Amino acid sequence: MGQAWNRVLTVGGDHVDTPEGSYPEDGDGGTLEMSYQPTACQHCENAPCVKVCPVNATFTREDGIVEIDYDKCIGCRYCMAACPYNARVFNWEDPQHVPEEGTGDVEERPQGVVEKCTFCSHRVEEGLDPSCVVNCPADARIFGDFDDENSTVSKYVAEYDTHQLLDDKGTDPKTYYIQGEMSPGRPWKGKELEEELDEEPTAEEPADVTGDESVSGAAANPTGGDD
Amino acid sequence: MTDDELTASRRDILKTGAVAGVGLGGGSGVLSTLQPADESGEAVDQVTSFLGEDQVVKTACGPNCRGDCPLDVFVRDGQIKKTEQQVPAASEFKRGCTLGISHVQRAYNAKRLKYPMKRASWSPDDPQPGARGEDAQFERISWSEALDLVAEQIQTTKGEYGPESVYWHAGSGSQGTSGYGRLKQLVGGIQDSFVYGIDTNVGQGFNRITGEGGVFMPPTNTVEDWANADTLIIWGSDIFASQFQMDAEWILDAKRNGAKLVVVDPMYTNTAEKADLWLPIRPGKDTHLALAMMNYIFENEVYDDTFLRQRTNAPALVRVDDGTLFDPTRVSDNPPDGGIVVMNEETSEPNVVGAETGGPFALFGEWTIDGVAVRTGLAALREQASEYQPADVAEVAGLSVADIKTAADWLATRGAGGILPAYSVGRYLYGHVFGQAYATLMALTGDYGRHGNVHAQHPSYGGPSLQTGDWGNPEGGVSLDTYGYQEILSLLENGDPVQPRFLYGTNSNMLGNQFPNRERWLNAMESLDTIVWADMYHTPTTQQADIILPAAHWFETEDVLGSDHHPNIRYREQAHEPLWEARDDYYIMAGIAERLGHGDKFPDDKREVLDRFVQNDDRLSWEQLRENGTVETDETPTVAYTDAFGTESGRITVYDDDAPTEKGPGLPDEGISLEVPEPLEARTADDWEAQNEYPLVFMQKHSKWRIHSQWANVPWLREVNREPQLDIHPKDAEQRDISDGEYVLVHNDRGSMVVRAKYNEGIQPGLVNTDQGWWAEDFVEGHYQDPISAETADVGRTFAFYDCRVEVERAAEEYQSNQYTQDNPRGTAGSASGGD
CATH class of the missing domain: 2.40.40.20 (Barwin-like endoglucanases)
Structure with a gap:
């Protein structure tokens, strides 16, 4: 039932939570190594999925988020072949949800279309961090605006050793992986959680609802469920 | 999903990263796809998200992981849509895990029990206990029939066999106000307990020489202080996989502040992966390792002599002939309570000193006083440790000598230290000796009562307990004889000392987990005529019952809950009514109570009970609970062990003159006395039969x-x-x-x-x-x-x-x-x- 938008990959052995290398028997050093790589859509500046889509269903929003217009998607899956991060999944079946109607937070993705992480654009638009950020028990994720030099995310990328996945491919992801002995503290502190939102849709708040064609295109569907 | 889809190899082109930071570039203002309904109210097509439109219900998770996580549950059209971590009043304790945010699939799960049921082959007159099992069939009955049967069986069993034949069993699977404890005291019978039986080893050993804690994890500095640690040794615990929601971020804070993280575990775990030093110890060799670390500390004289003199019985004089402490009345006419005899190095005279008293006391040496040969307790410990040279233990435990020394050196010399065991080492038969050993090791390094000391994972907070008045001890109630889980088998199998005939079980899937030698339990339970079990799900344990009672999911109940592991009292608002015919445990208990003539002790509306808890407690108000979901409480000291220890001498007994003698498989018949830590092993021993x-x-x-x-x-x-x-x-x-x-x-x-x-x-x-x-x-x-x-x-x-x-x-x-x-x-x- 689940369509994985974000997978925490074990980098190591052939199974989840197992290392590669040799066990340090009898006091020898051993070579075991394991780490985790949370892998979701990297929201590339130069996104191969956007380029190959024959019907422009995959597009880059003005704010940089790469999204899919499920109405336009014809299920050809060129984008899946083009994505070097394996970030996309195809809906082979009719979607199933618990509860049946889903959360209604994000658009329904029907059978036959490709889907992937949206950076929780539906939350970002309301000033919320993506769900993966607010729910990370280790506070290992930071979300913010790279255009703002003073944002936490900008400071971290400036201060620590960071890299982008497969940077030699020239995709220029907007996701950075930070190395080093650090913890981002409590990124959620002082941030709004969803429960603090107004109960009514915030029509008066957004600056520009209709100005961007691609966004309004993505907004054409009635609500559906997420997984 | 297969493992192939969830693993990546270093040979793959993906590079690895410790932490993901994600961010947006480009982009100007905030965009919204949300559209309000127009005047006709029919513009729903324009609404692409119900985000922010759900009713947010403040509630709380409640299994025995000790996270006590407050959760926000999002409800729309009477349906739970999702859960999110809630920011409680003490906001740094926002927490939650993968399981907590998967609750919607627990609430709406095909294994939920829907109706009261009775085993088809069971009847009061002919219980046929032998017909229980995986193939047993059940038939739906009404609540009134179910509760009548339970009440009648309690009455009949008590009448025929006496009250002690009614056996009350509870596990740790559910937090909430059920009235279970109240009912069993009103009805009488016997009850079981974790103490002793499950995970009571490590804490027991720690408690024996410090007088602190009980049988579970001992007190520790609270997590706010962990960032001050310079060395943390996680010993036999996969803290980043289990219970990570409350501890992981604080350990990472300490690491970021420069703490060295040591992990002792025979498995390369999520936690070992985060370690600066991983000690891949052989199973059962933990006390060996602790002694080798003590050995290093003695050899290199990196122990904390001030602490040892003032807060332990290291300088206590011990008789060489029989190992007892030298009698203080032979030195002083009026010795202080629990005083120990020490040798004053300045005067070369023995003194009697009380708790928390330092001075120029010899830590090592032998003397003869009144014709009695004595030495210090610490000398006895050093002699024991001298038998465990790092080089020898490295061989026994499969470790490198250098790693053993490094771990000991970091703990002793890098500043404030901590050892965080969980329960795993206590899952060896003699694991309590490890509790003694690590408590002793930390005494050598003086790691008690200072900022940055850690003695256990998941610290307890004392403040957020509820003031429940007489709820747990009702007027007219009786105290029940209690048997540890490890004694219950003997009751069931041999009727020794009592023979249970009726069992009420709740909050427990004992046959799915944590009752070892399952087949033996299944056979033993045939001595029970009636097994009643309340649960949310049809578990392998309810499958073995005769009467099954469907309990409500936590989100379907209203409750007020204390928290053991963060300083917030929590409120559970009901997200919706219990599904099908499931009932809040409170109303199950009340129904049984009513039929047994104790109806007056259970108000018709559970809220009356909760209201007493709120009224009893100046810190609480309904308004606050409903609005915020939590109320902050903060009475727990950040640093533990700042006062005299709970032992008779007020000191940590690094030499336990009153030590017990352990007996059991793999040990000599006369047993082993445990004045100082002695590695004991049963089946993990190299020479196990x-x-x-x-x-x-x-x-x-x-x-x-x-x-x-x-x-x-x-x-x-x-x-x-x-x-x-x-x-x-x-x-x-x-x-x-x-x-x-x-x-x-x-x-x-x-x-x-x-x-x-x-x-x-x-x-x-x-x-x-x-x-x-x-x-x-x-x-x-x-x-x-x-x-x-x-x-x-x-x-x-x-x-x-x-x-x-x-x-x-x-x-x-x-x-x-x-x-x-x-x-x-x-x-x-x-x-x-x-x-x-």
């Missing part, structure tokens, strides 16, 4: 996919963690001609199970593991509790789940066939269990 027949040590670690046996049937989690597996080192597997992914028979003379082999380079050769908490129906055959002994030791009195040896072989060809490669090996728990 059956070790050739059963060469592999079998452990069952906690995983991140379940809390004990709860969440076992959540489809999202099963996608990642499909079925029980056996972690086995490829070397051990290849020796046995077992390929990765094949089904294997894991067995010993007690029992067996069939599970899929999972090659794991990170498990020590000679050790195998199946994560605990899988239900009986998840196994092709048998269960992981079947090969484990229920035997306990005289002093430890604790089930030894990891003190188990097995042999593993490739399962018969029939097990390898396609029918066992489905989502579930028996084809029963896949889609049917899922709620999808």
Whole structure:
């Protein structure tokens, strides 16, 4: 039932939570190594999925988020072949949800279309961090605006050793992986959680609802469920 | 989802990263796809998200992981849509895990019990206990019939066999105000308890020489202080996989502040992966290692002599002839209570000193006083440690000498130190000695009562307990005789000292988890005429019951809850009514009480009871609870162990003159006395009698996919963690001609199970593991509790789940066939269990 938008990959052995290398028997050093790589859509500046889509269903929003217009998607899956991060999944079946109607937070993705992480654009638009950020028990994720030099995310990328996945491919992801002995503290502190939102849709708040064609295109569907 | 989809190799082109930072570039203002409904109210097509439109219900999770996590539950159209971590009043304690945010699939799960049921072959006059089992059939009955039957059976059993034949059993599976404790005191009978029985070893050993804590994890500095630690040793605990929601971020804070992280574990775990130093210890050698570290500390004189003189009985004079403390009345006419005799180095005279008193006291030496030869307690400990040279222990424990010394050196010399064991080392038969050993080790390094000291994971907070008045001790109630879990088998099997006939079980899936030697329990339970069980789900345990009562999911109840592990009192608002005919446990208890003539002790409306708790407590108001979900309480000191210890001398007894003598398997008949830590082993010992027949040590670690046996049937989690597996080192597997992914028979003379082999380079050769908490129906055959002994030791009195040896072989060809490669090996728990 689940369509994985974000997978925490074990980098190591052939199974989840197992290392590669040799066990340090009898006091020898051993070579075991394991780490985790949370892998979701990297929201590339130069996104191969956007380029190959024959019907422009995959597009880059003005704010940089790469999204899919499920109405336009014809299920050809060129984008899946083009994505070097394996970030996309195809809906082979009719979607199933618990509860049946889903959360209604994000658009329904029907059978036959490709889907992937949206950076929780539906939350970002309301000033919320993506769900993966607010729910990370280790506070290992930071979300913010790279255009703002003073944002936490900008400071971290400036201060620590960071890299982008497969940077030699020239995709220029907007996701950075930070190395080093650090913890981002409590990124959620002082941030709004969803429960603090107004109960009514915030029509008066957004600056520009209709100005961007691609966004309004993505907004054409009635609500559906997420997984 | 397969492991292929969830792993990446370093050889893959993906590079690895410790932490992901994600951010947006480009982009100007905030955009919204949300549109308000127009005047006609029909513009719903324009609304693409209900985000922010759900009713947010403040509630709380409640299994025994000790996270006590406050949660926000999002409800719309009477349906739970999702859960999110809640920011409580003490906001740095926002927490939650993968399981907490998967609750919607627990609430709407096909294994939920819907109606009261009765075993078809059971009747009051002819209970047919032998007809229980996996094939037993159940028939739906009404609540009034069910409660009538329960009440009648209690009455009849008491009448025929006496009150002690009514047995009340509760596990740790559910937090909430049920009235269970109240009812059993009004009705009478006997009750069981974790003490002793489950996970009571490590704390017991720690408590014996410090006088602090009980039998579970001892007090520790609270997490706000952990960032001050300079060395943290996580000893036998996979803190980043189990209970990570409350501890992980604080450990990472300490690391960021420069703390060295040492992990002692025979398995390369999530936690070992984060360590600066990993000690891949052989199973059962933990006390050896602690003694080798003490040895290093003595040899290099890096102990904290001031602390030892002032806060331990290290300088206490001990008689060489019989090992007792030198009698203070021979030195002083009026010695202080619990005073110890020490040798004053300045005056060369013995003095008697009380607690928390330092001075120029000799830490080592031998003297003769009044013709009695004496030496210091610390000398006795040093003599013991001298038997455990790092080089020797390295060989015994499979470690490198340098690593042992490094760990000891960091703990002793880098500043504030901490050791965080959980319960795993206590799952060896004599694990309580490890509790004594690490408490002693930290006394040598002076790591008590200072900022940055840590003595346990999941710290307890004292403030947020509820003021429940007489709720737990009702007027007219009786106190029940209590038997530890380890004693219950004897009751059931031999009627010794009493024979239970009626069992009321709740909050527990004992036959799915943590009752070792399952077949023995199943047989023993045939002595019970009636088994009543209340649960949310149809578990392997309710399957063995005669009357099954469906309990409500936590989100379907209203409650006020204390918290043991963060300083917030929590409120549970009801998200919706219990599904089907499920009932809040409170109303189940009230229904039984009414039928037994105690109806006046249970108000018709549970809120009346909760209102008493709120009215009793100046800190609480309904308004606050409803609005915020939590109320902050903060009475717990940040730093623990700042005052005299709870021992008779007020000092840590690094030499325990009043030590018990442990007896049990693998030990000499006369037993071993434990004045100082002495490594004791049963089945993990190199010379264990059956070790050739059963060469592999079998452990069952906690995983991140379940809390004990709860969440076992959540489809999202099963996608990642499909079925029980056996972690086995490829070397051990290849020796046995077992390929990765094949089904294997894991067995010993007690029992067996069939599970899929999972090659794991990170498990020590000679050790195998199946994560605990899988239900009986998840196994092709048998269960992981079947090969484990229920035997306990005289002093430890604790089930030894990891003190188990097995042999593993490739399962018969029939097990390898396609029918066992489905989502579930028996084809029963896949889609049917899922709620999808």
